[in-house]
Amino acid sequence: TQLLEQSPQFLSIQEGENLTVYCNSSSVFSSLQWYRQEPGEGPVLLVTVVTGGEVKKLKRLTFQFGDARKDSSLHITAAQPGDTGLYLCAGAITGGTSYGKLTFGQGTILTVHP
Amino acid sequence: KAGVTQTPRYLIKTRGQQVTLSCSPISGHRSVSWYQQTPGQGLQFLFEYFSETQRNKGNFPGRFSGRQFSNSRSEMNVSTLELGDSALYLCASSLRLAGVRETQYFGPGTRLLVL
Numbered sequence: 001t002q003l004l005e006q007s008p009q010f011l012s013i014q015e016g017e018n019l020t021v022y023c024n025s026s027s028v029f030s031s032l033q034w035y036r037q038e039p040g041e042g043p044v045l046l047v048t049v050v051t052g053g054e055v056k057k058l059k060r061l062t063f064q065f066g067d068a069r070k071d072s073s074l075h076i077t078a079a080q081p082g083d084t085g086l087y088l089c090a091g092a093i094t095g096g097t098s099y100g101k102l103t104f105g106q107g108t109i110l111t112v113h114p
Numbered sequence: 115k116a117g118v119t120q121t122p123r124y125l126i127k128t129r130g131q132q133v134t135l136s137c138s139p140i141s142g143h144r145s146v147s148w149y150q151q152t153p154g155q156g157l158q159f160l161f162e163y164f165s166e167t168q169r170n171k172g173n174f175p176g177r178f179s180g181r182q183f184s185n186s187r188s189e190m191n192v193s194t195l196e197l198g199d200s201a202l203y204l205c206a207s208s209l210r211l212a213g214v215r216e217t218q219y220f221g222p223g224t225r226l227l228v229l
Contacts, residue, residue: 033218101147
């Protein structure tokens with residue numbers, strides 16, 4: 001059974017601050033995806049990382065996939081109120097009986113105060 | 115290209131009833147996965163359908179079932195509803211190409227409330 005431990009569970013910060021969300025597992029994943037979800041809506045894909053050590057940047061968001069493909073982090077620089085939401089990491093294993101299944105972390109509820 | 119669509123968006127049912135939810139994947143996507151999201155358990159995998167066949171199944175009771183049609187549209191059914199089935203049900207689609215590390219794209223979900 002693959003598990004993803006996501007931390008912190010809650011994050012309340014002021015506009016302009018930086019933050020990092022972590023996603024850790026004892027399992028190796030073929031890829032890891034980060035999503036952002038608004039209340040009552042489905043998760044919206046932010047990024048997919050597939051190579052160990054990979055770093056991807058999306059404006060003020062920086063995503064990193066660990067060398068061993070067991071962990072990942074999301075760093076937000078100069079957070080804005082519009083960044084408020086639920087952030088989810090999800091791991092995928094390609095092939096065999098794992099196809100089509102994402103294993104999700106518990107999520108991080110981020111609140112950015114003006 | 116249109117995204118994943120789910121109908122209905124909201125449902126209210128009573129215990130013991132059954133419910134059918136529908137999902138239309140992104141055009142060209144052949145795989146549909148279903149998830150249940152609750153505040154306590156987060157997002158949990160229900161099952162995945164590809165080429166009209168269930169290929170993978172999560173740890174849910176047999177009351178949860180699904181099917182996929184030749185146009186890749188999928189339905190999931192929950193029979194004999196229980197209060198604990200109240201949740202946001204999400205479907206996600208992907209291309210499902212062999213050997214490819216794929217990304218899943220989610221629909222807006224169906225909010226089910228069981229009274």
